[in-house]
Amino acid sequence: MIIPVRCFTCGKLIGDQWEEFARRVKAGENAGEVLDGLGIKRYCCRRMLLSHVELIDEVLRFYEEAEKRKEARHYY
Amino acid sequence: MVRYGVSKQVEIKVLERDDRNIRLLIRDVDIPFMNALRRTVTSEVPSMAVDDIVVLENSSVLQDEIIAHRLGLVPLKTDLKSYNLPEECSCKSEFGCNLCRVTLTLDAEAKEGTRTVYSGDLVSENPEIVPVSDKIPLIKLAKEQKLRLEAYVRLGKGKNHAKWQPVSMCAYKYFPRMTIASKRCDACGKCAEICPKRVLAKSENKIVVRDLMACTLCQDCVNACPQNPPAIEVGGEENAFIFSLDSTGALPPEKILTEAVKILDEQLKELESQIKVKKSEES
Numbered sequence: 153m154i155i156p157v158r159c160f161t162c163g164k165l166i167g168d169q170w171e172e173f174a175r176r177v178k179a180g181e182n183a184g185e186v187l188d189g190l191g192i193k194r195y196c197c198r199r200m201l202l203s204h205v206e207l208i209d210e211v212l213r214f215y216e217e218a219e220k221r222k223e224a225r226h227y228y
Numbered sequence: 229m230v231r232y233g234v235s236k237q238v239e240i241k242v243l244e245r246d247d248r249n250i251r252l253l254i255r256d257v258d259i260p261f262m263n264a265l266r267r268t269v270t271s272e273v274p275s276m277a278v279d280d281i282v283v284l285e286n287s288s289v290l291q292d293e294i295i296a297h298r299l300g301l302v303p304l305k306t307d308l309k310s311y312n313l314p315e316e317c318s319c320k321s322e323f324g325c326n327l328c329r330v331t332l333t334l335d336a337e338a339k340e341g342t343r344t345v346y347s348g349d350l351v352s353e354n355p356e357i358v359p360v361s362d363k364i365p366l367i368k369l370a371k372e373q374k375l376r377l378e379a380y381v382r383l384g385k386g387k388n389h390a391k392w393q394p395v396s397m398c399a400y401k402y403f404p405r406m407t408i409a410s411k412r413c414d415a416c417g418k419c420a421e422i423c424p425k426r427v428l429a430k431s432e433n434k435i436v437v438r439d440l441m442a443c444t445l446c447q448d449c450v451n452a453c454p455q456n457p458p459a460i461e462v463g464g465e466e467n468a469f470i471f472s473l474d475s476t477g478a479l480p481p482e483k484i485l486t487e488a489v490k491i492l493d494e495q496l497k498e499l500e501s502q503i504k505v506k507k508s509e510e511s
Contacts, residue, residue, distance in 0.1 A: 153292070157301040157364055164396040165303055165476060168347075170359040194397075208368050211289050212342055213372035 154208045161196035173201045243441065243470070250481035253403065262380045262400045262469050268488040271387035272495075274313055275394040275478040276306040276357060278332065279384065284376040288369050295367060299379050300391045302347050303360045303476040306383070308487065310356075313383045330357045330381040338369035345369060350379070357381060360477035394484050397474040402464025404443035408435055413459035419449035435460070442471065 155170040169190050176186045187198050239255040254262070278299045283292045312318075312328045319325035331353045336345040348362030368376060384392035406427075415435055420428040425442040428435055428449060443462065450458045475481045 153294075154298075154368060157298050157367060159396070162396050162474075163390060163393060163476065164474065165361060165364070168363040170365065171363065187417060208289065212368055212370045215289070215373070219371045220416060 153211070155206065156200060156203055159194075159197040159200050162194060164192075164194070164197050166192065166197055166200050170204070170206075171203060174206070245481065247480065248477060249474050250473070250485070251470065252469055253468065254400075255403075255468045258467060262471065264492060265471070265485075265488060266398050266400060268492045268495075269395055269398045269473065269484055270393055272385055272491045273394050273479075273484055273487045274306075274308065274383045274385050275392050275476075276304045276311070276330070276381050276383055277389075277391040278302065278304075278379040279382045280380040282378045282380075284378065285374050286377070287373045288367050288375050289373075290367055295375070295377070296478045298366055300389075302350075302359055302364055302366075303478050305360060306379060306394070307339045307354075307356050308383075308479070313440075324380065324382060325464055327383060330354050332379040332381060333377070334366075334379070335376050336367075336369060338371050340371070342368060342370050345375060375421045380510070391438075392476045394475060395473055396476050397472065400469045400471040402445060403468035403470055404440055404445055405439050405463055405465045406440060406443065407461045409461075410434070412455050412456070416454060418452045419453065419460055422448045422452040424448065 155167050157167040158164060159166050169192065171185050173183075173186055173190065183202060187201065192198050192201065232480065238257055241253040241255075242250065243253055244251040267341055277298075281292075281296045283295070286292055286295065288295075299442075309476055310327075311330075314324055314328045317325065317328035319328065328416045332350045334345070335352050336343075336349055345360035345366045345368070346362060347364035347366060349366075350359060352358050369375060376487060386393035404427075415430060415433045417430040417435070420426075420435060424446065425439070425444060427437060427439050427443045429438040430436075445462055445464060449460050450462055453460050468502075473481050475484060479487070
Protein backbone atom coordinates (compact mmCIF):
# COMPACT_ATOMS: atom_id res chain seq x y z
CA MET A 153 0.00 0.00 0.00
CA ILE A 154 2.54 2.56 1.19
CA ILE A 155 6.31 2.10 1.28
CA PRO A 156 7.28 0.04 4.38
CA VAL A 157 9.33 1.92 6.97
CA ARG A 158 11.98 -0.78 7.24
CA CYS A 159 13.33 -3.69 5.24
CA PHE A 160 11.28 -6.82 6.03
CA THR A 161 14.35 -9.02 6.34
CA CYS A 162 17.11 -7.02 8.01
CA GLY A 163 15.28 -4.03 9.48
CA LYS A 164 17.27 -1.30 7.74
CA LEU A 165 15.44 1.99 7.41
CA ILE A 166 14.41 2.32 3.75
CA GLY A 167 11.18 4.36 3.87
CA ASP A 168 13.01 7.67 3.73
CA GLN A 169 14.80 6.72 0.50
CA TRP A 170 11.67 5.86 -1.47
CA GLU A 171 10.75 9.28 -2.80
CA GLU A 172 14.21 10.01 -4.13
CA PHE A 173 14.46 6.52 -5.61
CA ALA A 174 11.06 6.75 -7.33
CA ARG A 175 11.77 10.23 -8.66
CA ARG A 176 15.17 9.34 -10.09
CA VAL A 177 14.03 6.07 -11.65
CA LYS A 178 11.07 7.85 -13.24
CA ALA A 179 13.49 10.41 -14.65
CA GLY A 180 15.18 7.57 -16.52
CA GLU A 181 18.13 6.61 -14.31
CA ASN A 182 19.20 3.00 -13.94
CA ALA A 183 17.54 1.59 -10.79
CA GLY A 184 20.60 -0.41 -9.74
CA GLU A 185 22.84 2.62 -9.94
CA VAL A 186 20.38 4.71 -7.94
CA LEU A 187 20.35 2.03 -5.21
CA ASP A 188 24.15 1.97 -5.16
CA GLY A 189 24.15 5.76 -4.87
CA LEU A 190 21.73 5.64 -1.95
CA GLY A 191 24.01 3.18 -0.16
CA ILE A 192 21.56 0.28 -0.17
CA LYS A 193 23.89 -2.70 -0.40
CA ARG A 194 22.06 -5.86 0.64
CA TYR A 195 19.65 -7.51 -1.77
CA CYS A 196 16.94 -7.74 0.88
CA CYS A 197 16.80 -3.93 1.14
CA ARG A 198 17.18 -3.46 -2.61
CA ARG A 199 14.12 -5.56 -3.41
CA MET A 200 12.06 -3.47 -0.96
CA LEU A 201 12.42 -0.42 -3.20
CA LEU A 202 12.72 -2.22 -6.54
CA SER A 203 9.52 -4.23 -6.20
CA HIS A 204 7.39 -1.66 -4.42
CA VAL A 205 4.14 -0.41 -5.96
CA GLU A 206 2.72 2.67 -4.25
CA LEU A 207 -0.90 1.47 -4.24
CA ILE A 208 -2.07 4.15 -1.81
CA ASP A 209 -1.91 6.65 -4.69
CA GLU A 210 -4.49 4.57 -6.58
CA VAL A 211 -6.74 4.35 -3.52
CA LEU A 212 -6.50 8.08 -2.85
CA ARG A 213 -7.70 8.83 -6.39
CA PHE A 214 -11.20 7.73 -5.39
CA TYR A 215 -11.18 10.25 -2.56
CA GLU A 216 -9.80 12.97 -4.81
CA GLU A 217 -12.55 12.36 -7.39
CA ALA A 218 -15.25 12.36 -4.71
CA GLU A 219 -13.92 15.67 -3.47
CA LYS A 220 -13.98 17.11 -6.99
CA ARG A 221 -17.61 16.00 -7.48
CA LYS A 222 -18.56 17.60 -4.19
CA GLU A 223 -16.97 20.86 -5.27
CA ALA A 224 -18.70 20.69 -8.66
CA ARG A 225 -22.09 20.30 -6.94
CA HIS A 226 -21.37 23.41 -4.90
CA TYR A 227 -20.53 25.29 -8.06
CA TYR A 228 -23.83 24.71 -9.85
CA MET B 229 44.23 -2.99 25.20
CA VAL B 230 41.28 -4.77 26.71
CA ARG B 231 41.77 -7.88 28.81
CA TYR B 232 39.23 -10.64 29.20
CA GLY B 233 38.91 -13.61 31.55
CA VAL B 234 41.68 -15.82 30.24
CA SER B 235 44.81 -13.70 30.07
CA LYS B 236 44.65 -12.94 26.40
CA GLN B 237 45.28 -9.70 24.66
CA VAL B 238 42.38 -8.79 22.45
CA GLU B 239 43.39 -6.85 19.40
CA ILE B 240 40.78 -4.65 17.76
CA LYS B 241 41.32 -2.85 14.49
CA VAL B 242 38.74 -0.60 12.85
CA LEU B 243 38.42 -1.52 9.19
CA GLU B 244 35.65 0.87 8.23
CA ARG B 245 33.49 3.28 10.10
CA ASP B 246 31.01 6.05 9.42
CA ASP B 247 28.11 7.50 11.42
CA ARG B 248 25.92 4.39 10.93
CA ASN B 249 28.16 1.41 10.25
CA ILE B 250 31.29 -0.09 11.72
CA ARG B 251 33.51 -2.99 10.66
CA LEU B 252 36.10 -4.34 13.05
CA LEU B 253 38.83 -6.88 12.89
CA ILE B 254 38.97 -8.63 16.27
CA ARG B 255 41.85 -10.97 17.07
CA ASP B 256 42.48 -13.38 19.94
CA VAL B 257 38.91 -13.96 21.03
CA ASP B 258 36.95 -17.18 20.78
CA ILE B 259 33.68 -17.95 18.97
CA PRO B 260 31.55 -18.10 22.17
CA PHE B 261 32.67 -14.59 23.04
CA MET B 262 31.94 -13.23 19.57
CA ASN B 263 28.52 -14.86 19.58
CA ALA B 264 27.76 -13.54 23.06
CA LEU B 265 28.69 -10.07 21.89
CA ARG B 266 26.49 -10.35 18.81
CA ARG B 267 23.53 -11.65 20.78
CA THR B 268 23.93 -8.94 23.41
CA VAL B 269 23.92 -6.27 20.72
CA THR B 270 20.74 -7.56 19.09
CA SER B 271 18.73 -8.48 22.16
CA GLU B 272 20.02 -6.63 25.23
CA VAL B 273 21.11 -3.12 24.24
CA PRO B 274 18.13 -0.83 24.85
CA SER B 275 16.89 1.74 22.39
CA MET B 276 13.77 3.87 22.06
CA ALA B 277 10.65 3.16 20.02
CA VAL B 278 6.98 4.07 20.03
CA ASP B 279 5.15 1.53 22.17
CA ASP B 280 1.60 2.80 22.73
CA ILE B 281 -0.47 5.16 20.66
CA VAL B 282 -3.75 6.90 21.30
CA VAL B 283 -5.58 7.74 18.08
CA LEU B 284 -7.76 10.80 18.58
CA GLU B 285 -8.94 11.08 15.00
CA ASN B 286 -8.22 9.03 11.93
CA SER B 287 -10.15 9.54 8.72
CA SER B 288 -7.30 8.30 6.53
CA VAL B 289 -7.39 5.19 4.34
CA LEU B 290 -5.10 3.20 6.64
CA GLN B 291 -6.41 1.55 9.80
CA ASP B 292 -5.19 2.61 13.25
CA GLU B 293 -3.27 -0.66 13.65
CA ILE B 294 -1.28 -0.13 10.47
CA ILE B 295 -0.37 3.39 11.52
CA ALA B 296 0.61 2.10 14.97
CA HIS B 297 2.83 -0.53 13.41
CA ARG B 298 4.50 1.99 11.11
CA LEU B 299 5.11 4.40 13.98
CA GLY B 300 6.63 1.60 16.05
CA LEU B 301 9.20 0.88 13.35
CA VAL B 302 10.36 4.50 13.04
CA PRO B 303 13.85 4.56 14.60
CA LEU B 304 14.30 7.31 17.19
CA LYS B 305 17.47 8.97 18.43
CA THR B 306 18.01 7.47 21.86
CA ASP B 307 19.32 9.03 25.04
CA LEU B 308 20.32 6.22 27.38
CA LYS B 309 21.61 8.52 30.12
CA SER B 310 18.44 10.49 30.84
CA TYR B 311 15.91 7.69 30.47
CA ASN B 312 15.29 4.46 32.37
CA LEU B 313 13.89 1.18 31.23
CA PRO B 314 10.22 1.22 32.35
CA GLU B 315 10.62 -1.99 34.37
CA GLU B 316 13.58 -0.49 36.25
CA CYS B 317 12.14 3.00 36.67
CA SER B 318 11.47 4.30 40.17
CA CYS B 319 7.90 5.34 39.22
CA LYS B 320 6.76 1.68 39.08
CA SER B 321 3.75 2.77 37.10
CA GLU B 322 2.41 1.04 34.05
CA PHE B 323 1.83 4.34 32.34
CA GLY B 324 5.33 5.70 32.92
CA CYS B 325 6.75 8.98 34.12
CA ASN B 326 9.03 11.69 32.76
CA LEU B 327 12.04 9.45 33.29
CA CYS B 328 10.80 6.52 31.24
CA ARG B 329 8.39 7.92 28.67
CA VAL B 330 8.41 10.53 25.91
CA THR B 331 5.29 11.71 24.15
CA LEU B 332 5.14 12.39 20.44
CA THR B 333 2.13 14.13 18.97
CA LEU B 334 0.93 14.25 15.41
CA ASP B 335 -1.70 16.62 14.12
CA ALA B 336 -2.02 16.46 10.37
CA GLU B 337 -4.77 17.51 8.03
CA ALA B 338 -4.78 17.71 4.25
CA LYS B 339 -6.21 21.14 3.64
CA GLU B 340 -5.27 21.62 0.01
CA GLY B 341 -5.20 18.39 -1.94
CA THR B 342 -3.37 15.16 -1.21
CA ARG B 343 -0.39 15.36 1.11
CA THR B 344 2.17 13.02 2.61
CA VAL B 345 2.68 13.05 6.35
CA TYR B 346 6.33 12.51 7.23
CA SER B 347 8.10 11.42 10.39
CA GLY B 348 9.32 15.03 10.62
CA ASP B 349 5.73 16.10 11.36
CA LEU B 350 5.85 14.29 14.70
CA VAL B 351 6.24 16.81 17.51
CA SER B 352 8.34 15.51 20.37
CA GLU B 353 8.10 16.48 24.01
CA ASN B 354 11.90 16.27 24.19
CA PRO B 355 13.76 17.76 21.21
CA GLU B 356 16.53 15.18 21.72
CA ILE B 357 14.22 12.23 21.10
CA VAL B 358 13.22 12.64 17.48
CA PRO B 359 13.02 10.31 14.46
CA VAL B 360 16.37 9.50 12.88
CA SER B 361 15.13 10.73 9.53
CA ASP B 362 12.56 13.44 8.85
CA LYS B 363 11.64 12.00 5.49
CA ILE B 364 9.96 8.69 6.35
CA PRO B 365 6.46 8.74 4.83
CA LEU B 366 4.01 7.72 7.56
CA ILE B 367 0.78 8.08 5.62
CA LYS B 368 -0.79 9.86 2.69
CA LEU B 369 -3.94 11.90 3.25
CA ALA B 370 -6.44 12.95 0.60
CA LYS B 371 -8.10 16.35 0.88
CA GLU B 372 -10.05 16.82 4.12
CA GLN B 373 -8.69 13.63 5.70
CA LYS B 374 -7.30 14.04 9.20
CA LEU B 375 -4.95 12.20 11.49
CA ARG B 376 -4.45 13.18 15.09
CA LEU B 377 -2.65 10.96 17.54
CA GLU B 378 -0.42 10.74 20.56
CA ALA B 379 2.42 8.23 20.63
CA TYR B 380 4.24 7.12 23.78
CA VAL B 381 7.90 6.29 23.37
CA ARG B 382 9.76 4.08 25.81
CA LEU B 383 13.05 2.27 26.09
CA GLY B 384 12.97 -1.42 25.36
CA LYS B 385 15.12 -4.36 24.41
CA GLY B 386 15.43 -6.26 21.15
CA LYS B 387 14.44 -9.53 22.84
CA ASN B 388 10.95 -8.13 23.42
CA HIS B 389 10.36 -6.66 19.98
CA ALA B 390 12.59 -6.13 16.94
CA LYS B 391 11.66 -2.44 16.87
CA TRP B 392 13.87 -1.96 19.95
CA GLN B 393 16.91 -3.43 18.26
CA PRO B 394 19.54 -0.70 17.88
CA VAL B 395 21.01 -2.46 14.82
CA SER B 396 19.68 -3.58 11.48
CA MET B 397 22.57 -5.95 10.91
CA CYS B 398 25.09 -7.35 13.34
CA ALA B 399 27.20 -10.29 12.23
CA TYR B 400 30.67 -11.75 12.34
CA LYS B 401 32.62 -13.98 10.01
CA TYR B 402 35.97 -15.72 10.11
CA PHE B 403 38.91 -13.73 8.93
CA PRO B 404 39.76 -15.44 5.61
CA ARG B 405 43.13 -17.02 4.96
CA MET B 406 44.23 -17.96 1.48
CA THR B 407 47.28 -19.95 0.53
CA ILE B 408 48.27 -20.49 -3.07
CA ALA B 409 50.84 -23.22 -3.68
CA SER B 410 52.93 -21.37 -6.21
CA LYS B 411 54.78 -24.52 -7.26
CA ARG B 412 51.67 -26.42 -8.33
CA CYS B 413 49.67 -23.41 -9.59
CA ASP B 414 49.93 -23.01 -13.36
CA ALA B 415 47.99 -19.70 -13.32
CA CYS B 416 45.11 -20.96 -15.48
CA GLY B 417 42.94 -18.20 -14.00
CA LYS B 418 39.89 -20.42 -13.41
CA CYS B 419 39.77 -19.54 -9.73
CA ALA B 420 39.90 -15.80 -10.47
CA GLU B 421 37.09 -16.21 -13.00
CA ILE B 422 34.69 -18.12 -10.74
CA CYS B 423 35.12 -16.01 -7.58
CA PRO B 424 31.80 -14.16 -6.99
CA LYS B 425 33.49 -11.44 -4.93
CA ARG B 426 36.48 -10.95 -7.29
CA VAL B 427 38.95 -11.67 -4.50
CA LEU B 428 41.53 -13.20 -6.83
CA ALA B 429 43.10 -11.70 -9.90
CA LYS B 430 45.46 -13.01 -12.56
CA SER B 431 48.47 -10.81 -13.07
CA GLU B 432 50.97 -11.95 -15.69
CA ASN B 433 51.54 -15.62 -14.83
CA LYS B 434 50.61 -15.56 -11.20
CA ILE B 435 47.39 -15.57 -9.19
CA VAL B 436 47.32 -12.75 -6.66
CA VAL B 437 44.94 -12.04 -3.81
CA ARG B 438 43.38 -8.67 -4.59
CA ASP B 439 40.86 -8.13 -1.81
CA LEU B 440 41.13 -10.71 0.97
CA MET B 441 38.49 -9.09 3.23
CA ALA B 442 35.75 -9.62 0.64
CA CYS B 443 36.20 -13.41 0.66
CA THR B 444 33.11 -15.30 1.86
CA LEU B 445 34.92 -18.66 2.18
CA CYS B 446 32.62 -20.16 -0.45
CA GLN B 447 35.35 -22.55 -1.69
CA ASP B 448 34.36 -22.05 -5.33
CA CYS B 449 37.97 -21.29 -6.26
CA VAL B 450 39.15 -24.52 -4.61
CA ASN B 451 36.59 -26.56 -6.53
CA ALA B 452 37.44 -24.82 -9.79
CA CYS B 453 41.14 -25.60 -9.55
CA PRO B 454 42.10 -28.28 -12.13
CA GLN B 455 45.10 -29.44 -10.03
CA ASN B 456 44.77 -32.45 -7.76
CA PRO B 457 45.10 -31.70 -4.88
CA PRO B 458 43.97 -28.10 -5.53
CA ALA B 459 46.74 -25.51 -5.60
CA ILE B 460 44.65 -23.06 -3.62
CA GLU B 461 43.46 -23.41 -0.07
CA VAL B 462 40.83 -21.24 1.61
CA GLY B 463 39.97 -21.31 5.28
CA GLY B 464 39.23 -19.15 8.26
CA GLU B 465 41.98 -17.91 10.53
CA GLU B 466 41.68 -19.17 14.07
CA ASN B 467 40.43 -16.66 16.63
CA ALA B 468 40.25 -13.76 14.19
CA PHE B 469 36.92 -12.34 13.14
CA ILE B 470 35.46 -9.57 11.03
CA PHE B 471 32.61 -8.07 13.03
CA SER B 472 30.23 -5.78 11.17
CA LEU B 473 27.43 -3.75 12.63
CA ASP B 474 24.84 -1.50 10.96
CA SER B 475 23.11 0.85 13.38
CA THR B 476 19.55 1.98 12.68
CA GLY B 477 20.70 5.45 13.74
CA ALA B 478 19.23 5.20 17.25
CA LEU B 479 22.72 5.07 18.75
CA PRO B 480 26.16 5.56 17.22
CA PRO B 481 27.73 2.17 16.39
CA GLU B 482 30.64 2.41 18.86
CA LYS B 483 28.19 3.35 21.64
CA ILE B 484 26.19 0.20 20.88
CA LEU B 485 29.33 -1.89 21.21
CA THR B 486 30.53 -0.33 24.47
CA GLU B 487 27.00 -0.61 25.87
CA ALA B 488 26.86 -4.29 24.84
CA VAL B 489 30.20 -5.03 26.51
CA LYS B 490 28.99 -3.29 29.68
CA ILE B 491 25.75 -5.30 29.75
CA LEU B 492 27.59 -8.56 29.06
CA ASP B 493 29.97 -7.76 31.90
CA GLU B 494 27.08 -7.16 34.32
CA GLN B 495 25.40 -10.40 33.28
CA LEU B 496 28.59 -12.36 33.80
CA LYS B 497 29.02 -10.81 37.26
CA GLU B 498 25.44 -11.79 38.07
CA LEU B 499 26.16 -15.35 36.92
CA GLU B 500 29.31 -15.47 39.06
CA SER B 501 27.46 -14.32 42.17
CA GLN B 502 24.70 -16.87 41.53
CA ILE B 503 27.28 -19.64 41.30
CA LYS B 504 28.86 -18.45 44.55
CA VAL B 505 25.47 -18.53 46.30
CA LYS B 506 24.85 -22.06 45.00
CA LYS B 507 28.28 -23.23 46.12
CA SER B 508 27.92 -21.79 49.60
CA GLU B 509 24.54 -23.49 49.93
CA GLU B 510 26.07 -26.85 49.06
CA SER B 511 29.05 -26.60 51.38
